[in-house]
Amino acid sequence: MSFSLSDAALDALLEQLPLLAGQPRQVEDLAGGLTNRNVKITTAAGVYVARCADPANLLGIDRDQEHYNTRAAAAAGVGAPVYDYRPDLGILLLGYLDGATLSNADFARPGVIAKAAQACRALHAGPRFRGDFDMFAQQPAYLKVLQDNGFRIPDGYMDFADQFDAIRRVLAATEVPTVPCNNDLLAANFVEDGDKVWLIDYEYSGNNDPCFELGNIWRECRLSIAGLEELVSTYYGRPLRHKIARARLQGTVSQYGWTLWGCIQNGSSSLEFDFWEWVMERYDNAVAEFSRPDFGRLLDEVSADD
Structure with a gap:
């Protein structure tokens, strides 16, 4: 509860x-x-x-x-x-x-990633949502809440502000039309009913870059890079190098931002749940991507001509 x-x-x-x-x-x-x-x-x-x-x-x-x-x-x-x-x-x-509510392990079953991609395509093609969701705006808002309340954040968190901003700049330079996104599609927000997957929980919904949706699924459902490539390629109908790079970077953006969401919960929630472990899992995901030797290549590939 x-x-x-x-x-x-x-x-x-x-x-x-x-x-x-x-x-x-x-x-x-x-x-x-x-x-x-x-x-x-x-x-x-x-x-x-x-x-x-x-x-x-x-x-x-x-x-x-x-x-x-x-x-x-x-x-x-x-x-x-x-x-x-x-x-x-x-x-x-x-x-x-x-x-059946999905788990991370379910995404290893044949066909599940494809059904998830199809559900996202249907949502994104549906009626436009009220309000926008942009983690580049949400992250500083979360940071202000933490600073105003004196809540704990991971050591070294702000050391990666430049990498976060570098992603912001390259995505803004290759801006895409926003679509209605759930923005919080962890495995438990997929409900599988035969050949169909339903999407639930719209607390953080808003119009957004579709690649944020896809990248967030990659990270929250713990897909491999191959799983991300399958998700993005199925969503777009064919492999697109710039979309895969965009979704991967947006997945890192999600982890860096959700880290602060968890910090707020860690400092304020009465729920008996280890929010700090949750925080550090996402922070470590972000740091690993920010620190990869191919981080610069991903920034370049966002503007690649497929």
């Missing part, structure tokens, strides 16, 4: 939703979720998921935007249907997707 919400308090909140009021229901917690309590609700009329949000967070999550974009993802055919939204209660009520 990501924040303090007793079962009795949850039941009182659910009773205020017309679809659930007065209905016998079975409620069970769903695994995952570091900023929400997510519960599966089974009634005679249907099965739902309530995303119960912590009203107090330092992460800048816009719940109205999350609701709007979740509806857009449903319209694109890859998101769960939205049944109710009560910002006064902190609840987003969704349809339950009856599939």
Whole structure:
């Protein structure tokens, strides 16, 4: 559970939703979720998921935007249907997707990377989202929260500010149109239902460079470089050297930025979770890429003519 919400308090909140009021229901917690309590609700009329949000967070999550974009993802055919939204209660009520939540290991199965790429293409081709997501803007915002609150960050973090800025400059010089992106596609945000993969959790959604989506999947789902190349090539329909380089650099951008997200959680969350280990995994990923001898080559390949 990501924040303090007793079962009795949850039941009182659910009773205020017309679809659930007065209905016998079975409620069970769903695994995952570091900023929400997510519960599966089974009634005679249907099965739902309530995303119960912590009203107090330092992460800048816009719940109205999350609701709007979740509806857009449903319209694109890859998101769960939205049944109710009560910002006064902190609840987003969704349809339950009856599939298997993926793990990192699942991405080694034949066909899973291709299905993930297809789901991303469908989302990115769908209705435009409300708001933008740009880790080059989000990272300094997270850093300010940390500095204002005196929270811990990894030793040497700012030593890589120049490399981060170098990526920013080369991506800006080869700017691509933004598309509606989830921006947080760790394995647990993919739900596999036969030949289809659904995408869930739109807290950090916004219009963005599609290569941020792909690069973030590479890092969060712990794909190999070959897996990244398959993901990007399937998404674009053929191998493109400049897109693979762009996605790899954006994956590094994601890790450098999410490091600070974890630092905020480490300093403020009451959840019994080792956020510092989470922080250091992403920081180490970023440092390894910043320090690679071919880092300069990747910067050059973003503008390559395939």
